[in-house]
Amino acid sequence: MCGIVGLISYTEDLSRRTEVLAAMRGALALRGPDAVGEWVAPRALLVPRRLAVVDLTGGNQPMVATDPSGAATVVLSYTGEVFNADELRAELRRRGHEFRERSDTEVVLRAYQEWGAACAERLRGMFAFAVWDVRTEELVLIRDRFGIYPLFYADTPDGFAFGSEPKALFTTGVVAPVVDGEGLLEALSFTPTPGRAAFRGVREVVPGEVVRRGRDGLRRHRYWNFTPAPHTDDLATTEHRVRELLEEIVRAQVAADVPISSMLSGGLDSSAVCALAGRVLAADGRAEPLRTFSMEFAYHLDNFRPDEVHDSPDSPYVAKMAAHLGTEHRELLVDRGHLTDPAGQSEVVRAMERPVAGLDMYVSLYRLSQEVRRFSTVTLTGDGSDELFGGYLWFHDPYYVRAKGFPWLGASHRMEFLTGLLRRDVHDRLDFPGHAADRYREALAEVPLNGDESPRERRMREITYLNMTRYLRVILDRKDRLGMAASVEGRVPFCDHVLAEYVYNVPWDMKVADGREKSLLRAAVRDLLPDDVLRRRKSPFPTVQDPAYRTALREQLRAITADRSNPVNDLLEPSRVAAVLDDPSFGLRVGVTRMSIEAAVQLHHWLASGVTVAL
Structure with a gap:
């Protein structure tokens, strides 16, 4: 790259x-x-x-x-x-x-x-x-x-x-x-x-x-966009074609004159990529095993708690998959000190050139990229699979499917991801809800349709398009910027346009033929993975559960806002900042989420990097 x-x-x-x-x-x-x-x-x-x-x-x-x-x-x-x-x-x-x-x-x-x-x-x-x-x-x-x-x-x-x-x-x-x-x-x-x-x-x-x-x-x-076309293959043929395309894509993408590796989370997407890559390397007669990398929050080793979207930590599944494939695996443990290090946070903001939703995820991925760079220049990832095959919760829960807006915003239960601490006059004048509604209408007007879809098929086509053209941008930007901050090239087999064109036109009932998320992909690679990994429910990239992380963020916010000359104070609502600093609920009573506190810290780093906000 x-x-x-x-x-x-x-x-x-x-x-x-x-x-x-x-x-x-x-x-x-x-x-x-x-x-x-x-x-x-x-x-x-x-x-x-x-x-x-x-x-x-x-x-x-x-x-x-x-x-x-x-x-x-x-x-x-x-x-x-x-x-x-x-x-x-x-x-x-x-x-x-x-x-x-x-x-x-x-x-x-x-x-x-x-x-x-x-x-x-x-x-x-x-x-x-x-x-x-x-x-x-x-x-x-x-x-x-x-x-x-x-x-x-x-x-x-x-x-x-x-x-x-x-x-x-x-x-x-x-x-x-x-x-x-x-x-x-x-x-x-x-x-x-x-x-x-x-x-x-x-x-x-x-x-x-x-x-x-x-x-x-x-x-x-x-010069390109998705094009609606009839899908004439039956389910078995469709599964075979997806497997055939994935093998072709991974075979091409492991070619390099420098050390290559693959990310491994223990989920379906990365595990499939690793399994296919390992097969290609073995068929080519390469003596060394595939290098794989994963990340885990140190706090989760003994304190993980299941939540709405995470049933278990990644580590046990990563270990099982690495053993199954015989990879040369390295796991990076990220602790609270890594996440709250101002230098690391600043590097992430400089790399992304904007505040991000979920700073802990970005800091951990940046550190993982640095670890990868010690051993490899190129790494494969499973990014793009959830958007294409329908892996996220908002593809399946009727509440989110019916939402009259971007489905990932519906999944937030109307929480303010990044704006909870923004000055209320600025928030109201800019009209964030109106902006989101306008962008949603524009996106829906773009969706390529053939006009013959049933209402359900049309809605699932819309959600797929929104994810492939909007949400995927977040994922790919993250991969690119954090990888490049460590001089690592990331390759994304699921973002091959031939595969995407084919899967885009597969009817939704085929994509969920067994009643689960990504069942088409699961069927296409079922012979490659251990049963536990194959059956594992979709688990998004983890976010740290350590309650001391929020406490540390609060102290960062206290130090940042105590300096009245800090320009970030011009963007933050004093009463809400006070609620975070003084309220035992850390601002939850007024609707301030942890992401909003992270956003305020990132705005500080953004302005310190030379950015000027002119409202």
Whole structure:
């Protein structure tokens, strides 16, 4: 996984801006610790950073195509992994293209030369890249279908800036880290909107989109979305096809020239990926076992209590699965000190560039990524399965299915995830409920339907689409940002578009054929897993149960708000802060959740990182 940043100007000679170039080179060092390159020209500065995974001696960037005279024609700045690169390389050779190396970067460059921006439709993988056409002075940005790789951009007074993360845009000096009311709604509402970012003037390339910026302005178009189609396979054939696709996908995604590993939670999704990956490695004759990693909260080893969505801790199932597969397994124990360390919290906020719902989960995942990096550069995850196969509670409980809003908000019982401590005048003026309702209506209007669905089938299609285009964005952003903060590339087999297109059109009754969540996936991999793991009820990523964690958060809030010069005080409601600090219920009586306290702590770290909130 790599990082890119660039600046385009149609009036200034950028080749003279050496100080800007130096800042851009340092912007995304963790995303690309192995190499940094640059393209310097009057109209364009492009800086790619590389995390070398395939063809370690080739693939250097930016990669430049030339005409017969040797003059540059197009310049590629690329992040990603294209898993059908070998097939595309063979086709492009038949079309007359020559290759000097075996990197997928060169495949993307030649594919762009052959098909232009339409090359995106032929790429199977995860990617976000920029192409600068030297001849027409047009920049083209292209992002993969699910947004596995991030890509942001902003218009400037005389051109355009782009980068893998907003923080990269800020190094150009023409984009500022300012958050206005719309940005605060986006950051704190837990209703992700495709294309929107938290920062004023910054946009995100929508998954499956091409963005063009030339002298005549900006143009956008989608090259992919889900397409409704009849599903004619019977249940047995459907199960076989899902298994066949998963085997094909994992076989392609374990290819790497660096150590590879897999996350293992003891749940269905990660266990299936690990089992398939282990089979591929064994079939290839690799002597070393698959490396697997997991995380557990130390408090849960002796004090775990079942709750609405967690029947048991992960550790026993992880151990059983690791033994079943014979993996080289490492478990990271996270304690309260890790979770409340201000430095670690700050690193998470800097990585995510916004407050998040469930800081304890993010801090633990960041530390797990650091542990993975000690032994591996690439790791597979089970992300995307719950959204595609219907794993979450809100796919199945009638209360949540009937909710007239994003189902994961219905599952919160109308709790204020991140806004419980926000100033009431700000909260009411921005109208968070109205914002969520508007975004929900927009999302429903997008859902691809064939018009023949029964009411139940239509609703389940809607919920699947909402999860695949909104909730999955949260999951993939978390995987990308926290992995890249430790220079680890995360691969997501369940986010393969061929698999997703097929499963999207499978009738809901087939997806829950045995009356349980993800029964289609469970049937497809039933021969790979121990019965206990196969039958285990969906258990989301754990959140720490240690009551002392909330106490520690309260003390952090006390210290933060005691400094009256701290700008976070301008965003927090004093009476609610007082309730958290003085009320034995820690603010629960006025509706303040633990996530809201975490959010206040994160707002402090966010502002300390240089962000300005302008309401």
